Amino acid sequence: MTDPLKVLIVEDEALLAMELESLVEEAGHSVVGWATSSAEARSMVESTDADIAFVDIHLTDGPTGVDVAHYIGEKKRSMVVFMTANPKRIPDHFAGAIGVIAKPYTMNGLTSALRYLQEGVRRPPPVSTRPAGFTLSPAFEAVWAPAA
Amino acid sequence: MDWKRTREPADAWHMTDDLHVEHGKGDPFAAAIRATRMSMIITDPRRPDNPIVFANDAFLRLTGYERHEVLGKNCRFLQGPKTDKEAVGQIRTAIEDKADVSVDILNYRKDGSTFWNALYISPVSNDKGEVQFFFASQLDVSDRKRSEHRITADKDRFEKAVKERTAELEAALEAQTTLLHEVDHRVKNNLQMISSLIIMQRRTIKDEATRHSLTTMLERIEALSTVHRRLYQSKDVSRFDVSDFAKDLVTDLLTASGRSGIKPKLELDPIVISAEKATPVALMVNELVTNALKHAFKEGSDGTTAGRIGIKMSQPDGHFNIEVSDDGVGMAEANGDASFGMRLIKSLARQLHADIEWRDAGPGTKVVISMPNEPQQKGLSHD
Numbered sequence: 283m284t285d286p287l288k289v290l291i292v293e294d295e296a297l298l299a300m301e302l303e304s305l306v307e308e309a310g311h312s313v314v315g316w317a318t319s320s321a322e323a324r325s326m327v328e329s330t331d332a333d334i335a336f337v338d339i340h341l342t343d344g345p346t347g348v349d350v351a352h353y354i355g356e357k358k359r360s361m362v363v364f365m366t367a368n369p370k371r372i373p374d375h376f377a378g379a380i381g382v383i384a385k386p387y388t389m390n391g392l393t394s395a396l397r398y399l400q401e402g403v404r405r406p407p408p409v410s411t412r413p414a415g416f417t418l419s420p421a422f423e424a425v426w427a428p429a430a
Numbered sequence: 431m432d433w434k435r436t437r438e439p440a441d442a443w444h445m446t447d448d449l450h451v452e453h454g455k456g457d458p459f460a461a462a463i464r465a466t467r468m469s470m471i472i473t474d475p476r477r478p479d480n481p482i483v484f485a486n487d488a489f490l491r492l493t494g495y496e497r498h499e500v501l502g503k504n505c506r507f508l509q510g511p512k513t514d515k516e517a518v519g520q521i522r523t524a525i526e527d528k529a530d531v532s533v534d535i536l537n538y539r540k541d542g543s544t545f546w547n548a549l550y551i552s553p554v555s556n557d558k559g560e561v562q563f564f565f566a567s568q569l570d571v572s573d574r575k576r577s578e579h580r581i582t583a584d585k586d587r588f589e590k591a592v593k594e595r596t597a598e599l600e601a602a603l604e605a606q607t608t609l610l611h612e613v614d615h616r617v618k619n620n621l622q623m624i625s626s627l628i629i630m631q632r633r634t635i636k637d638e639a640t641r642h643s644l645t646t647m648l649e650r651i652e653a654l655s656t657v658h659r660r661l662y663q664s665k666d667v668s669r670f671d672v673s674d675f676a677k678d679l680v681t682d683l684l685t686a687s688g689r690s691g692i693k694p695k696l697e698l699d700p701i702v703i704s705a706e707k708a709t710p711v712a713l714m715v716n717e718l719v720t721n722a723l724k725h726a727f728k729e730g731s732d733g734t735t736a737g738r739i740g741i742k743m744s745q746p747d748g749h750f751n752i753e754v755s756d757d758g759v760g761m762a763e764a765n766g767d768a769s770f771g772m773r774l775i776k777s778l779a780r781q782l783h784a785d786i787e788w789r790d791a792g793p794g795t796k797v798v799i800s801m802p803n804e805p806q807q808k809g810l811s812h813d
């Protein structure tokens with residue numbers, strides 16, 4: 283068995299963060315922090331040792347999710363997956379993120395994405411099929427899912 | 431008129447004026463030039479400042495001067511403060527170069543009123559190529575200039591109006607696009623919240639039947655979520671790729687069921703429907719696939735279930751056909767005519783003007799739906 287993931291949740295909507303936390307824990311992983319703004323997210327990146335951060339684009343201080351992803355990328359602390367209802371806001375280069383889970387996701391879609399990401403983070407490239415609603419960034423597409 | 435052939439002495443025109451009619455008498459050219467309605471003059475470049483030596487009556491009528499007032503003067507007395515300096519310069523250069531020139535220039539009459547003069551000047555040389563005279567004709571083109579100005583003004587006004595309107599429309603479109611994105615964003619977030627609420631509620635429930643109800647409800651909401659996720663992924667938000675949707679839905683439901691023994695069989699031609707049909711079609715397909723998953727397959731003695739669920743989508747003619755099939759127990763024992771799932775399927779079919787039929791597939795069930803649909807773009811269909 284591969285090690286479970288330590289997850290940082292960056293999401294302004296309490297209900298969604300709560301539910302995401304439950305799903306992450308049901309899948310056997312742990313949540314190390316929940317941030318609702320970009321400032322909170324930055325300080326949590328410093329104080330936690332998350333493997334992966336789920337980052338919403340729209341936070342309490344505006345559309346700052348992309349900045350948060352940039353910041354995490356510079357610190358090289360953890361990997362980033364965007365989680366947004368507005369995937370068109372993500373820049374082409376994805377700010378270094380692995381990809382995006384488009385909202386609204388299904389419960390199974392999220393569970394499958396967690397499994398896929400666990401494989402990808404712990405023992406890349408992932409072996410299970412990429413779940414519907416999950417899109418890889420061009421950079422990760424080249425490494426995790428090279429065209430046959 | 432071939433001026434170069436003239437054999438008259440250099441000051442012949444001067445004499446024509448000075449000596450009144452005698453000298454030109456019998457000369458049909460001179461008579462014609464005197465009488466024509468076209469204003470004409472001749473200047474003598476060998477005299478200081480190239481003065482007028484002949485002017486016909488039409489020139490005097492046009493400018494309002496007496497003959498004695500113009501003879502011996504350079505033509506620039508016709509110019510005034512509003513005359514374009516560049517046009518004057520153009521004439522000066524042409525005269526220096528002994529070349530023809532044609533310009534529209536603003537001139538002033540004796541009474542101070544202005545007119546647009548379509549001026550044409552050309553040098554007249556003798557056999558040795560020496561310039562003897564300059565000949566000029568003047569035409570009052572004030573009317574033409576006025577309408578030219580009006581047209582340019584109209585055009586400018588029109589262009590300005592078009593530019594303003596375009597800017598307004600672009601701003602409106604941008605506002606609308608922003609609004610659409612905003613609404614789309616909220617709809618998706620709200621759908622996510624609804625599913626989250628159901629999932630959280632379900633965790634607290636012990637009763638199996640109630641949990642089951644909530645699961646069915648979650649499946650329906652998630653089918654709607656999948657529609658919305660897919661709807662705004664395409665560039666054209668009014669079209670919906672139903673085959674891509676079906677693939678997502680079936681994969682999702684199958685993995686969620688955790689029954690790896692049930693294999694999907696997908697035969698999906700790329701088919702596009704209008705956005706308003708997306709939700710009813712999605713809900714219908716969701717009901718049929720979840721029914722097959724729930725009711726068709728019996729658990730084997732080893733505790734696993736094996737089987738196949740097929741979805742076929744095609745549009746061989748004007749009708750969009752959906753087939754959802756399984757190789758399970760069949761529906762002979764079903765008495766679910768009054769059940770909610772069946773009623774939902776039938777109502778959605780009515781909304782879509784679809785024919786729906788349950789067939790015994792021996793083994794299993796095959797549900798065949800056929801509904802009118804708009805023609806598909808060429809090159810998309812597989813058949």
Ligand SMILES: Cc1cc2nc3c(=O)[nH]c(=O)nc-3n(C[C@H](O)[C@H](O)[C@H](O)COP(=O)(O)O)c2cc1C
Pocket residue numbers: 471472473480504505506508509518519521522525535537547549551564565566568
């Ligand atoms: C034959 C002839 C006819 C001319 N007719 C006019 C005329 O009708 N209106 C006008 O403004 N200038 C007319 N000119 C131009 C002026 O006489 C003069 O050449 C012009 O103003 C440029 O010279 P300047 O810069 O010394 O004034 C005519 C010139 C020539 C040679």
Ligand SMILES: Nc1ncnc2c1ncn2[C@@H]1O[C@H](COP(=O)(O)OP(=O)(O)O)[C@@H](O)[C@H]1O
Pocket residue numbers: 717721722724725726756758759760761763764765766767769770771772773795
């Ligand atoms: N593919 C199928 N195979 C076998 N039985 C089916 C199938 N689809 C529907 N049924 C039967 O029809 C009944 C009515 O279905 P439905 O109205 O969707 O209610 P529900 O799914 O809540 O039981 C089901 O209870 C089941 O007995």
Ligand SMILES: [Mg+2]
Pocket residue numbers: 717720721771772
């Ligand atoms: Mg049912």
